[in-house]
Amino acid sequence: MRSNNSRLAVLLVSLMGLLAFTSRAGGETLDEVYQKARKEEGVLNCYCSLAQINAEKIYPVFEKRFPGIRINHVDATSDKLSARAITEARGGRTIADVVEFGLEDINKIYAQGLILEKQPPEAEAYPADLKGPFWTANNLIFFVGAWNTDKVKKDEEPKFLDDFADPRWKGRLIAEPRDYEFLIGLTHKHKSLEKARAILARIAANNVEFHKGHSELAEFLVAGQAAACFTCYSHHYPSRKRKGAPVDYMLSEGAAGIIAVALMKNPPASKHRVVIYPLGGFGGRTGGVCEGGSNAGPP
Secondary structure, three states: OOOHHHHHHHHHHHHHHHHHHHHHHHOOOHHHHHHHHHHHOOEEEEEEOOOHHHHHHHHHHHHHHOOOOEEEEEOOOHHHHHHHHHHHHHOOOOOOOEEEEEHHHHHHHHHOOOEOOOOOHHHHHOOHHHEOOOOEEEEEEEEEEEEEOOOOOHHHOOOOHHHHHOHHHOOOEEEOOOOOHHHHHHHHHHOOHHHHHHHHHHHHOOOOEEOOOHHHHHHHHHHOOOOEEEEEEHHHOHHHHHOOOOEEEOOOOOEEEEEEEEEEOOOOOOOOOOOOOOOOOOOOOOOOEEOOEEEOOOO
């Protein structure tokens, strides 16, 4: 596994890389684009679900490299950020320069005609399933089962997602209600939407308690307020285990989602924008679990 520093390196290259891409596209030098960006507004509005622990490391390095350009990090869940971007555009004003969150919510913005269909040349190195006409994967989020080791005996630990359909989990499960990736994962596994729905129905019969926010799910498990969760983020648990928390998580299987990056049309700094974009250069395709997911850079 690669450390969190690998993902940090990828994003720092990204921050500096797209400014170079913008300069190439306009026939200007990097310094010329940088100076114009400073004069225009000097602010990059980033509607990003980037974990705060990573933002605190990444943004200062970028701002040091480009003095006078400040990153305004608007942090929220994917659905809230996409809804905000769409609402603002309908009101006649695009505020965000760049969006970075779940691909399904970026698709919602694209459907409104608000996303720029453009990729930097560096995106050519990405596998076809990790990029599209208007987006590039930034990292991968893995949804897995996790449990409190004080509440779950060793011999009853779940091995597969289907195991949560067993009646022994009745009244012991928590989950995030928006994680449709779980259904998609089961459908691919069993090659049948009907079978996947049947498994979900049996899991639902165990009286699942739903909470919005994967960090909250993790804290509930650590505190012993639930025995297990079947839609947890895998990257939330290695650090907690290292610190001695009574938790463990599934390594045998899970479902995955793409966190992508895209550019908004007609942003405040439309001519000389400085934005985050994953251009690779470090790490592998799934460079290891870190605080914000797994690096989705090219192999």
